[in-house]
Amino acid sequence: MSQLSKRHLIGIKGLTERDLHKILDTADQFKQIINRPIKKVPTLRDFTIANVFFENSTRTRLSFELAEKRLSADVINFSASNSSVKKGETLLDTVNNILSMKVDMVVMRHSSPGAPRFLADHIDAHVVNAGDGAHEHPTQALLDSYSIREKFGDVSGRKVAIIGDILHSRVALSNIFALQMLGAEVMVCGPKTLIPRHMEALGVKVELDVRKALQWCDVANVLRIQLERQQLKYFPSLREYSNYFGINKGLLDSLDKEILIMHPGPINRGVELTSDVADSGHSIILDQVENGVAVRMAVIYLLAGRRAS
Amino acid sequence: MQKRKILDGQLLEITVARLTQEIIENHEGSQDTVILGLQPRGTILAERIRASVEKQTGQDVPLGYLDITFYRDDFRTRRNPLSANQTKVPFSLENKQVILVDDVLYTGRSTRAALDALLAFGRPKKVELLVLIDRKYVRDLPVEANYIGKQVNTIVSQHIDVQWVEDGASEDAIWLFESKETEQ
CATH class of the missing domain: 3.40.50.1370 (Aspartate/ornithine carbamoyltransferase)
Structure with missing residues (x-):
C-alpha cells in the first residue's frame, strides 16, 4: 500500500514514521523532475487547489504555488489582507465559498493554532496546513x-x-x-x-x-x-x-x-x-528552498491520490 | 487460482535472442539508437536486450529507465496513489531513435503515458515499442508494438506475470493466471 495514513496534513504529530519515509521517498522523484529541462508533469491536470493565506507569507506560498503548478494543478490564491475576512466573514464561510467553486484541496495558513484541524473536520476537500499560529508547520x-x-x-x-x-x-x-x-x-x-x-x-x-x-x-x-x-x-x-x-x-x-x-x-x-x-x-x-518545492509536490501528490476510505 | 506457463527460461532466451536480431536488422550501424526500459517491469528485459545487442554487435547502446507514474491517466480513478520509481535518462532523446521496452502490452495506456513522459527529455526522431508479451484483443488505445516476443489471446480477467532471476525468481518464466483481479 502506498498511501498515507491521513487524508489531510495538519501536523507531523499524527503521521506515522512510514508516512514520513513515503513523503521523503516520493520527494526524491519530484526533485529529479524539477531539475529536468521540462520541470512539469501532467499528474494533477484536473485538480484544483486553493491557497488560502490568512497570514502573510511569501516563500511558503510561492513554494506551494510552484509545487502545484509543476503538478499541473489549477491554482487559486486568496489572501486575507484584501478579502472579505475584513468584512467579518467567518473562516468556514470563507472556505465554503471557495469550495463551491469545486476546489479539491485547501492549503491554509492561519494565525490561530488548530484552524486547519477545524477546517478538516468540516469540509470534504483535503487540507494542508501551511502554518497555524505557534502550533505546526x-x-x-x-x-x-x-x-x-x-x-x-x-x-x-x-x-x-x-x-x-x-x-x-x-x-x-x-x-x-x-x-x-x-x-x-x-x-x-x-x-x-x-x-x-x-x-x-x-x-x-x-x-x-x-x-x-x-x-x-x-x-x-x-x-x-x-x-x-x-x-x-x-x-x-x-x-x-x-x-x-x-x-x-x-x-x-x-x-x-x-x-x-x-x-x-x-x-x-x-x-x-x-x-x-x-x-x-x-x-x-x-x-x-529547492527541496521545499519537491517535498510539497510529494505531499500534494500523495494526499490528492488518496480517496476517502 | 489456475495458472499456466507461457514461456520457460529456455524459450525466453531464444525469444530475447530473436528480438535482438530484429533490432540489429532495423538499427544496424545506427549511432543514435537508445533503449528505454519502462519502470518497473520493463527494466530487466531492457538490460538483457541491451547486453545481447552489445554482445552481437560490439556497439555500445545507451540504456535508460523511464518511470511513467506521474503521466498516467488513472490518477483520479485509482483508490491510492502509485509509488513512483526512479527515472534515469542520462542522455538527451533529441533526434534519437528510441526503443521503448516493456514486459507486457495490455491496454496500451502505459505506452501512451510513456510517450508523454519521454518528451520531457527531447524530441526523438523515432519511437518504437518492444514487448515480451502482446495481449491481443484487450487494447483500450490504438497502440501496437514493433517487436513482439509472443502474442497471447487473453481476456480481461486473466493476468500475466513475468518472473526474472534478477528479481529473485528461481528461473525465468512467464505465467498466465486466471484471477478476479484485473492487471491494472
Missing part, C-alpha cells in the same frame, strides 16, 4: 528532514540543534516531531525566556549556551527571531541577542568539527546568522 519540517537526509543519507542517529525563538515557533515544534520520529536526537537552544517550559517532556535536550549546542550537534537549524510576534520583551536588544546567540564565522571555526547550518528564512542577517555564515559552504539554506 509540517511541510517545513518535512523539507528540513529531507535536506538533512539528502546531506547525510539518513536522519536517524543525527544530532540536530534548533536554535533561536522556540517559544513562538511552529517550525521548531514540527521539526522536533519529525526529526524524533525519523530517529534523530534533538536539542533546543535559545534565551531562557524563549524556551517553553517542560520542553524536556518531549524528549528534547535544552541548552542555553549556543557554543555548547553547536559543539554537540551535526546540524544547526537556526530560527528567525520573529520580532513581529513578540509583544513582550523577551530579550533586552537585538544586539545582545546577536552577541549571545548569533552564529558567526569565528564561532564556527572555533569548533573542532564541521556542522551544517539550516534556516527556514527569511534571515535576519547579523542577528541570528552573520552573512559570512549564511553564505558559506556550511549553509544549505538555498538547498532547503
Whole structure:
C-alpha cells in the first residue's frame, strides 16, 4: 500500500514514521523532475487547489504555488489582507465559498493554532496546513528532514540543534516531531525566556549556551527571531541577542568539527546568522528552498491520490 | 487460482535472442539508437536486450529507465496513489531513435503515458515499442508494438506475470493466471 495514513496534513504529530519515509521517498522523484529541462508533469491536470493565506507569507506560498503548478494543478490564491475576512466573514464561510467553486484541496495558513484541524473536520476537500499560529508547520519540517537526509543519507542517529525563538515557533515544534520520529536526537537552544517550559517532556535536550549546542550537534537549524510576534520583551536588544546567540564565522571555526547550518528564512542577517555564515559552504539554506518545492509536490501528490476510505 | 506457463527460461532466451536480431536488422550501424526500459517491469528485459545487442554487435547502446507514474491517466480513478520509481535518462532523446521496452502490452495506456513522459527529455526522431508479451484483443488505445516476443489471446480477467532471476525468481518464466483481479 502506498498511501498515507491521513487524508489531510495538519501536523507531523499524527503521521506515522512510514508516512514520513513515503513523503521523503516520493520527494526524491519530484526533485529529479524539477531539475529536468521540462520541470512539469501532467499528474494533477484536473485538480484544483486553493491557497488560502490568512497570514502573510511569501516563500511558503510561492513554494506551494510552484509545487502545484509543476503538478499541473489549477491554482487559486486568496489572501486575507484584501478579502472579505475584513468584512467579518467567518473562516468556514470563507472556505465554503471557495469550495463551491469545486476546489479539491485547501492549503491554509492561519494565525490561530488548530484552524486547519477545524477546517478538516468540516469540509470534504483535503487540507494542508501551511502554518497555524505557534502550533505546526509540517511541510517545513518535512523539507528540513529531507535536506538533512539528502546531506547525510539518513536522519536517524543525527544530532540536530534548533536554535533561536522556540517559544513562538511552529517550525521548531514540527521539526522536533519529525526529526524524533525519523530517529534523530534533538536539542533546543535559545534565551531562557524563549524556551517553553517542560520542553524536556518531549524528549528534547535544552541548552542555553549556543557554543555548547553547536559543539554537540551535526546540524544547526537556526530560527528567525520573529520580532513581529513578540509583544513582550523577551530579550533586552537585538544586539545582545546577536552577541549571545548569533552564529558567526569565528564561532564556527572555533569548533573542532564541521556542522551544517539550516534556516527556514527569511534571515535576519547579523542577528541570528552573520552573512559570512549564511553564505558559506556550511549553509544549505538555498538547498532547503529547492527541496521545499519537491517535498510539497510529494505531499500534494500523495494526499490528492488518496480517496476517502 | 489456475495458472499456466507461457514461456520457460529456455524459450525466453531464444525469444530475447530473436528480438535482438530484429533490432540489429532495423538499427544496424545506427549511432543514435537508445533503449528505454519502462519502470518497473520493463527494466530487466531492457538490460538483457541491451547486453545481447552489445554482445552481437560490439556497439555500445545507451540504456535508460523511464518511470511513467506521474503521466498516467488513472490518477483520479485509482483508490491510492502509485509509488513512483526512479527515472534515469542520462542522455538527451533529441533526434534519437528510441526503443521503448516493456514486459507486457495490455491496454496500451502505459505506452501512451510513456510517450508523454519521454518528451520531457527531447524530441526523438523515432519511437518504437518492444514487448515480451502482446495481449491481443484487450487494447483500450490504438497502440501496437514493433517487436513482439509472443502474442497471447487473453481476456480481461486473466493476468500475466513475468518472473526474472534478477528479481529473485528461481528461473525465468512467464505465467498466465486466471484471477478476479484485473492487471491494472
